[in-house]
Amino acid sequence: MKLTILFGGASFEHEISIVSAITLREKLSTYELSFIFCDQDHKFYLIDSSKMKANTFSKGEHKNMPQVSLTNGYFEQKSMFGSTKHAGVVLNLIHGADGEDGTIASLLDFYDIKYIGPRVDSSVFSYDKRYTKWLCAAKKIKTIEYEVLSSNEHKNINMSYPIIVKPARLGSSIGVSIVKEESELDYALDVAFEFDKSVIIEPFMCGIKEYNLAGFMAKGEFHFSIIEEPQKNEFLDFEKKYMDFSRSESVSKAELNSNIEMKLKSTFEKIYKNLFEGALIRCDFFVLNSEVYLNEINPIPGSMANYLFNDFEASLELLASSLPTQRRAKTNYDYIHSISKAKGK
Amino acid sequence: MALKSLQYNQHTFDISYEILNPEAPIDLIILPGWGSNKELMKGSFAPYMDTFRHIYIDLPGFGKSTSSVALETKDYARIVELFMIHINASKDIILGHSFGGKVALLLEPKVLVLVGSTGIRVAKPLKIQAKIAIYKLFKLLGLKKLRSLFVAEDAKSLSEPMYQTFKNVVDEDLSDDFRSSNAKTLLCWGDKDTATPLSIAHTMQKLLSDSTLKIYDGDHYFFMKHAKEVSQEIENVFLQTLEHK
Numbered sequence: 110m111k112l113t114i115l116f117g118g119a120s121f122e123h124e125i126s127i128v129s130a131i132t133l134r135e136k137l138s139t140y141e142l143s144f145i146f147c148d149q150d151h152k153f154y155l156i157d158s159s160k161m162k163a164n165t166f167s168k169g170e171h172k173n174m175p176q177v178s179l180t181n182g183y184f185e186q187k188s189m190f191g192s193t194k195h196a197g198v199v200l201n202l203i204h205g206a207d208g209e210d211g212t213i214a215s216l217l218d219f220y221d222i223k224y225i226g227p228r229v230d231s232s233v234f235s236y237d238k239r240y241t242k243w244l245c246a247a248k249k250i251k252t253i254e255y256e257v258l259s260s261n262e263h264k265n266i267n268m269s270y271p272i273i274v275k276p277a278r279l280g281s282s283i284g285v286s287i288v289k290e291e292s293e294l295d296y297a298l299d300v301a302f303e304f305d306k307s308v309i310i311e312p313f314m315c316g317i318k319e320y321n322l323a324g325f326m327a328k329g330e331f332h333f334s335i336i337e338e339p340q341k342n343e344f345l346d347f348e349k350k351y352m353d354f355s356r357s358e359s360v361s362k363a364e365l366n367s368n369i370e371m372k373l374k375s376t377f378e379k380i381y382k383n384l385f386e387g388a389l390i391r392c393d394f395f396v397l398n399s400e401v402y403l404n405e406i407n408p409i410p411g412s413m414a415n416y417l418f419n420d421f422e423a424s425l426e427l428l429a430s431s432l433p434t435q436r437r438a439k440t441n442y443d444y445i446h447s448i449s450k451a452k453g454k
Numbered sequence: 455m456a457l458k459s460l461q462y463n464q465h466t467f468d469i470s471y472e473i474l475n476p477e478a479p480i481d482l483i484i485l486p487g488w489g490s491n492k493e494l495m496k497g498s499f500a501p502y503m504d505t506f507r508h509i510y511i512d513l514p515g516f517g518k519s520t521s522s523v524a525l526e527t528k529d530y531a532r533i534v535e536l537f538m539i540h541i542n543a544s545k546d547i548i549l550g551h552s553f554g555g556k557v558a559l560l561l562e563p564k565v566l567v568l569v570g571s572t573g574i575r576v577a578k579p580l581k582i583q584a585k586i587a588i589y590k591l592f593k594l595l596g597l598k599k600l601r602s603l604f605v606a607e608d609a610k611s612l613s614e615p616m617y618q619t620f621k622n623v624v625d626e627d628l629s630d631d632f633r634s635s636n637a638k639t640l641l642c643w644g645d646k647d648t649a650t651p652l653s654i655a656h657t658m659q660k661l662l663s664d665s666t667l668k669i670y671d672g673d674h675y676f677f678m679k680h681a682k683e684v685s686q687e688i689e690n691v692f693l694q695t696l697e698h699k
Contacts, residue, residue: 260459295541296473299456303470303518 110140110426111197113184115213115224117147117166121283121304122205125411127166129202132412134161136421143195145184146171147203147213153177155186155195179220198429201226201409205279209409210236223432225425227388227408234384235406237278238309248379251402253311253395260302266294271313274298276305287313314397319404320363322373323391323414324381325424327431331378332424334391334417336370338363360416365396372401380406387433389413389425455518458540462533463523469537470518474500474508480692481543482506483563485534487552487570488608488620491517495551498678502685509543513554515616524618527553527626531560547692552650552674553623559631565692566637569684570647570674574654575627632661639665640691642684644676666691 116130117123134142144156146166154171165171177184183196201213201224211232217224227235234244245252256266257277266272274297276284284304286297301308323334337360377392380403391410395402407414415421460467472492482503484495492510499508514521514533525533534557538545547565550558555571578586609620639662643655652669659665668687670680677684 260457293476296456296476299458299471302459303455303457 110422110429111143112137112140112425112429113143113145113195113197113199114202115145115147115199116202117149118203118205118207118213119147119149119151120203120205120207121279123149124163126202126204126208127163129204129412131161131163133200133202133415134158136412136415137425139422143197145177145195145199147207148172153179153184155184179216179222182221184222197223198432199224199226200413200425202413204409204411210278218435221435221437225387225389225428225432227385227390228433231384231388231408235390235408237307238275238405239277239307241403241406242309244380245403250376250379251400253314253402253404255309255311258298258308258310260298260306260308266310268310268312271315272310273313274301274308274310276301277307277309278305314395318396320365320369320373320394320396321391321414321417322377322394323389323410323417324374324377325389325428326381326386327427331374331381332427333374333377334414335360335362335419336365336373337417338365339393369396369399369401376401376403387428389428391417457518458537460533460536460540462529462536465521465523467514467533468518468520469514469533470512471537471541472496472510473541474510475504476507478505478507480506481509481546482688483509483511483534483538483543483545483548483558483561485511485513485548485550485554485557486516487550487554488623489516490551490554493517494678498681499549499685502682503689505689506547507543509538509541511537513557515613515619521619522615524615524622526619526622527556527628528560530557530623535561547688549688551677556623556626556628559628559635559637562635563637565688565695566635566639567642567688567691568639568655568658569642569677570644570650571641571654571658572650573626573628573632574657575625576651576654629657629661632658635662637662637664638691638695640687641665641667642677642687643667643669644672644674645669646672647674647676649674 114130114133116126118126130144142158144158144161146154146156153176155175155177156171157174175186177186177195183194186193186195199217199222201208203213207213209232211229214227214229214232234240239257242252242255256268258264271287271289274286274288284301286300288294288297298308319339321337321339325332373394380392381390385408388408391407391414393404395404418424455470455472458469460469484499486492486495492512496510511534512519513530514525545561545563547567548558548561548563549567549569550571551569553572555568556573558566559573609617612620641655641658643652645652655667659667670676672679
């Protein structure tokens with residue numbers, strides 16, 4: 110299968126995206142892959158597959174590679190004598206800002222390029238943890254209680270310690286801390302405010318069970334990964350998660366009863382349906398007293414959660430063959446014509 | 455890392471900082487030099503002095519801290535002081551490198567650690583004096599465009615307010631402040647320092663009432679290679695302050 114991997118982006122998770130792309134190059138070895146890198150200045154570069162190494166980007170070598178730009182239906186590589194088309198399905202692998210906030214989705218939709226990844230509306234609900242809570246409330250999905258704090262307004266919290274502090278709009282555990290007592294709160298908030306003006310806090314429940322489930326809908330049916338119970342020591346910190354993004358080994362299935370498994374899958378479907386079509390997402394859940402709570406939605410999971418799928422290449426191909434098509438309004442100027450006629454012009 | 459917004463003189467400053475050993479009872483504030491950042495300082499000192507709470511700060515206008523107005527050295531001191539109140543830090547030990555040293559002095563800590571610090575005016579070398587004279591002549595002739603050939607390395611690529619700040623702080627002489635300082639002071643210097651030559655340290659020693667000078671092999675950034683020794687000296691000096699009581 111032909112696939113263009115779009116990665117990088119002006120995001121705190123820029124480097125994670127590079128690691129993800131390098132991992133997928135290995136995992137999709139039977140595909141005919143091309144790589145387009147979005148640098149921090151929003152320039153696109155076509156990266157030679159053999160140069161897909163972390164150093165290429167840290168040393169700025171990508172700047173010597175051909176630049177491409179978006180045009181209707183494809184990425185275009187202009188040269189002295191005309192231009193080359195880079196058409197085909199794009200995999201949006203930009204984590205965090207740009208990729209998951211709807212920017213890239215808008216761009217690809219606007220230029221009529223088919224892509225795997227969240228659309229604009231689903232990006233809005235998954236990128237900001239506050240809006241994920243609203244979505245869940247509307248869909249009657251349980252989430253952990255929370256409060257919102259903002260960097261430009263001081264307010265007391267009504268929650269007992271320990272709590273977990275998260276920037277509203279970041280994944281990958283960046284800026285996340287666990288606060289055991291009040292004296293630690295101020296610093297934890299400042300750490301989160303470095304990344305976002307809005308922060309959410311939740312009670313930190315030691316010993317709560319955590320399960321990750323990835324999946325997508327294709328040809329009208331849901332396709333799920335195995336359910337994983339992530340390893341955690343207290344919680345996945347940035348370093349660990351970072352390692353997580355380059356994961357490629359398959360994991361063993363979590364031991365859980367079929368009732369919980371059913372609940373996890375049906376919750377996933379509730380979230381996904383009529384919103385996330387076209388994307389392979391990973392939902393992170395908590396389970397407490399046989400109740401399922403949604404923790405977060407990763408609409409572009411690290412390395413596309415390849416390690417959770419038995420046959421990742423086939424899964425992705427299935428999804429690529431079932432991407433949503435856009436409906437675009439056709440303008441044929443009927444209205445103006447009719448007025449013009451009425452006026453006899 | 456962390457970010458705190460402060461109001462000072464009707465302006466907002468975002469101060470980027472990082473705290474290590476949050477449980478430690480003694481505070482060690484570390485201020486980088488002009489154009490430098492907390493990561494450089496942290497890279498040197500983080501592995502040592504674990505009985506101190508390390509507080510690394512990017513000074514306004516540098517690293518990830520912001521400043522949209524021109525400042526003077528005393529403004530820097532007031533902003534750091536204000537920041538310290540916000541994070542509930544005490545002035546046990548303040549270490550400043552280069553320009554950060556001047557700021558540290560004005561903060562009047564119990565233990566002052568000056569690492570290749572500025573604050574004493576030294577006569578400009580002839581070469582620099584000539585450069586200034588030539589540029590002033592060019593300016594008269596309307597050749598202002600050639601400024602980039604003459605401007606100091608530290609002032610290049612500075613925003614307008616930061617260039618004004620640079621002019622405010624560059625040739626300052628704080629001899630009076632050194633003379634009136636009661637801090638127990640540790641001076642650490644590189645013997646091959648050309649930015650702040652060793653003679654500055656000797657002058658400071660004469661002015662300060664209670665100081666020790668330690669000289670190391672290296673230039674203005676000698677501490678990057680001697681962080682362990684410097685850290686041990688700081689611990690020793692701090693222990694001495696306890697004995698006095």
